[in-house]
Amino acid sequence: MSKIYKKSETLFRAFTAFVYERKYAALILMLLCTAGLASQLGKLTIDTRDESLFHATDPALIAYNDFKERFGQDEIFIVALQPAQGLDKDFFATLRRLHQELENTVPYIDEITSLANARVVRGDADTLSIEELFEHPPQTDEEAARIRKLIDHYPLYENFLVSRDRSTVSVIIRPLALKAEPEDVLAGFEQEEVEEEDAADRYLSNAESMEITEAIQKVIGKYQDPDLKIFFSGSPAVIVTLNDSIRRDLTLMLPLSLLVIIFFLTLLYRRLSGVVYPVLIVVLSLLSTLGFMALFNIPITSASQILPGFLVVVGIADGVHILTIFYRNFNRCGDKKQAVVDAVGFAGLPVLMTSVTTACGLLSFVWADIATLAQFGWIAPMGVLMAFVYTVILLPALIAIFPVRQGRGGIVAIDSQTDTLFSRIAAITTGRPIAVIAVFGLIAIISLYGVLTLRFSHDGISWFPEDAPIRIATERLDAVNGGTTILEILIDSGRENGLHDPDFLHRLDLAVARIGKLEAAGIRAGKVMALPDMLKETNRALHADQDEAYIVPETRELIAQELLLFEASGSDDLEGFTDSTFQTARISILVPLGDAVLYAKYMEKTEEYLKELFSDASVTMTGKMPLLVQIIKNSITTMTKSYTISLVIITLLMIVLVGQIRIGLMSMAANVVPILCVMGMMGIVNIPLDLGTMIIGSLVLGIVVDDTIHFLHHFRRAFEETGNVETAVRETLLSTGRALFITSMVLSGGFFIFTVGYMVSNVRFGVICGFAVLFALVADFFLVPALLTLVYRKAA
Secondary structure (H helix, E strand, O other): OHHHHHHHHHHHHHHHHHHHHOHHHHHHHHHHHHHHHHOOHHHOOEOOOHHHHOOOOOHHHHHHHHHHHHHOOOOOEEEEEEEOOOOOHHHHHHHHHHHHHHHHHOOOEEEEEOOOOOEEEEEOOOOEEEEEOOOOOOOOHHHHHHHHHHHHHOHHHEOOOEOOOOOOEEEEEEEOOEOOOOOOOOOOOOOOOOOOOOHHHHEOOHHHHHHHHHHHHHHHHOOOEOOEEEEEEOHHHHHHHHHHHHHHHHHHHHHHHHHHHHHHHHHHHOOHHHHHHHHHHHHHHHHHHHHHHHHOOOOEOOOOOOHHHHHHHHHHHHHHHHHHHHHHHHHHHOOHHHHHHHHHHHHHHHHHHHHHHHHHHHHHHHHOOOHHHHHHHHHHHHHHHHHHHHHHHHHHHHHHHOOOOOOOOOOOOOOOOHHHHHHHHHHHHHHOHHHHHHHHHHHHHHHHHHHOOOOEOOOHHHHOOOOOHHHHHHHHHHHHOOOOEEEEEEEEOOOOOHHHOHHHHHHHHHHHHHHOOOEEOOEEOOEEEOHHHHHHHHHHHOOOOOHHHOOOOOOHHHHHHHHHHHHHOOOOHHHHOEOOOOOEEEEEEEEOOOOHHHHHHHHHHHHHHHHHHOOOOEEEEEEHHHHHHHHHHHHHHHHHHHHHHHHHHHHHHHHHHHOOHHHHHHHHHHHHHHHHHHHHHHHHOOOOEOOOOOOHHHHHHHHHHHHHHHHHHHHHHHHHHHOOHHHHHHHHHHHHHHHHHHHHHHHHHHHHHHHHOOOHHHHHHHHHHHHHHHHHHHHHHHHHHHHHHHHHHHHO
16 A cells, blocks of 8 residues: 555656646636636526426326326415405405406416406206306495305315405416427428427426516515515425525525635635635636536536535635645745645645545435435536546646745644644543543444434425515415315226216215315315315206205216216316316315425325225325425435445445555544434434435535545554654644644534525534534544554554
8 A cells, every 4th residue: 555655646746747837738728628617607507396306217206297297287376365354345356456467467377266266156957157256346345245155155265265264365376287389380291300308398397487486476566565464375486485595595605605715714824825726726616517517407406505515615625735735845945846746745645535535425326316416416526526626737837827925824834832732632542542432432322312313304394494484474374274285186986987976976075075184193184175066066056056955966967967067167177176088086185385204194094095985996196295205205215325325435445545444444433423423413403304414424424534534644654654653643633633623614614604594404404514524523633543542552
């Protein structure tokens, strides 16, 4: 291994000398590469749709898309109105104006439903007509009272278009499921075969959802009034707000991360070059990485939103390690070229090793069952390695081109007071290694208890602050209406016109009533809608509007006749409850927007009941809720694979890099402790494992092992020279301890900056990663020397 280290040092020295001599060419080359990739940044997008979390071949996504093609969009925007004066004539007039303006201005809309156009079914023995609840706003209090009476007459309105206590009225906006097909002007003519468009392009994208949201918000902004509270929610509105929040946090946190880095670099070097060079390098490498994402149409997602800030704080460490040695060399010899060649030769290999281990920790996500994490697994390692390449090329070139002064102070100064602190740490760890190891063992045991209490979660609304308008609106609507998202269930009778069967429809009616009362894991339906509701309205209308006739007809002939009359009335509402052959029934269940883990238990109980009730039919759970449940399942398998792969790969790399199995395993044990600490902390303070936190284990493992690599690299050299473990530990801390300390401060400070973010998910990520870096620094300063002391003393 000693020969390998010496050979790599020779190669790095030769490469650095080569770059130094061709400094202008190197600088121009890197700037041109950056400019080329950065020119693509205008194409960079943000995509936070739940569908983006799935691979195109995932059965759950395929089933969901199939449902949308058959029955249309299941996701809805909800505009909820809470009038101070109740449902009076003035409010009905306002509702009508708002409804019409939304219809006229909002794009990509399939239908808008509210009390203004709610279905009123009228008929006699052989005719049926479908009317709107009020085509024109009521002019008198008596007319308003008549409308309120009609609202009470139609149970289907309750907890959907109007709350049970009549305090809140909702406007339901259902977007298109598929983009409108452009008219084919060449239809009928022979055309060359062209490559089929990506299937995902057929469905509404984030961009269209944002257009819808902006149009809705523009309209409702005109109606804001002290006497009329307006809430805007629905699962697509949550997704769009998540997009905006990610953009907001990126705009805020990137500059703040750079400010933190500038502060620590100033503290470390107290010279302009020590601040400008590393910052310039990391910014250019970040622009290139983001440009690469844009070039290959890889969007920023809820999983990869941390990537820019992460690359900034991680990428800066490469330059810090090299510059720290360069300045010490330069202060001693006064020769820039010799100082930088020696610095890169000395630190080049460990910096490369740390970049590779960090990249490998991130690369473990390539095999993720979560599609956005698989993308992250490709882009993040590339960004880390790109930062290394930029560092070893640009840093020598910049040092060669611009002047550097000698003799500045800072933590890097040879006679710094930090020497005393590092000497004391060396004395403690080498003098009492067993006591130090015992303390860390106790910490690991306590942390393990917290790890066992960890739980999985996928609750997008909890990622927003409690005072976020979207969270307030969603929680308000969940409270008064019982839900803002929909579970869809398809029951296939197995035969054409199977829904004409009175027994089947009576069971379906029973299911609607029973599901409305069913509860599991705290989840309960706010509204259940199915074909029997519409059929009962029709039957009542055809029987002089008597409440006693609000039942499902008793014969096949009556059912078929009433369904035919409803179709002939001109209303297309029937399409939302069944297919064209009356073989499959659709049940739509409005439920609160919450944790997908709880949905799994609710779905299981609901499906079990329906399969027992419809033992002669096929029951399929579909829509957004099963998609969310599948995300949890994919998250568990992704985390298992990622953590296993990263641990195995990084352990093998450490063994190869260190050259000894025992030392390699020992170093990994020291690096697993910080992971246990932060995950135990998550369990103790009840931070769940979700899309924002589940990546932390593999990500942090790749980071925290970096300091250990630098420590072991310098320890090996010191031990070969002195043959004394205590002296080697002290010399290692004195030589590389400053760089380890400052890079850890930069990393933790950069991560802690996430705590000023708007989104709770970013705050959690920043806190956990920041503490992980600090725990790792403590482990490298105390646990690693203690373990080395035991190993090398026994070897002696």
